[in-house]
Amino acid sequence: MNIKFTKMHGAGNDFVVIDAINQTVNLSAEQIRHIADRHMGVGCDQLLLVERPTRDDADFRYRIFNADGSEVEQCGNGARCFVRFVHDHSLTQQHEIRVETASGIIVPKLENDGRVTVNMGAPRFEPVDIPFVATERALTYTLDVAGKDLTICALSMGNPHAVLLVDDVDTAPVTTSGALIEIHPRFPNRVNAGFMQIVDRSHIRLRVFERGAGETLACGTGACAAVVAGISLGLLDQQVEVSTHGGTLTISWGGGNTPVWLTGPTVNVFEAEISL
């Protein structure tokens, strides 16, 4: 089977994007792992499938697979690349589209300068919605990680996130503690672990150890989760610049049940075909 794809990235979070409308695509988890492999395959943090929607109120269905082959609910940087892809491949002329994901509808918009803004929906804090094992909802929780008590915020941006405050992201134990937090038993579906350094009320630095992908250069939903956590703790203003190792994302949130807005760049790297 030969599959055409586009390699893209959003602030360094990289994707293999596949049009599954105009070609028949049935990938096993093993084939996804192969495509994502940086030595044996193409290499990517996530593989994105562009499909026809299964519901009347959406224009497209967007399926997301981590590099380890697991299918997940949400991906913010991927959503931006998705919009750029459907435009570049003439699958739509609309600048604002409704996209069906495993966690509901998101509404990305292609701006005139080529950047994409995504309404990521409202964050969820109820432990059952994350999911996270806790007797009651709280702003912060203590998590025992290898015998050390870490303070985290836990929330869902459609997918699960744990956010930790650190003094300096450059020296934070992202790969070691991040890997342990990802599989912590209190997160039954695993979790993305974000390490946030507050620079000032409108600027943070962030590194994320992603569920199913390891540390990535940027994580869109991770940036949303970190800013929501920072605003909820009273440490950040409504609009925040998020510096990652791969670039800058802009996040804004008005609090409560209002949606979180994510803006950032998208880049086409190359188009090719892979034989499986």
Ligand SMILES: N[C@@H](CCC[C@H](N)C(=O)O)C(=O)O
């Ligand atoms: N890179 C993403 C998030 C991708 C999914 C995540 N690893 C998960 O398992 O939830 C983003 O930009 O949001």
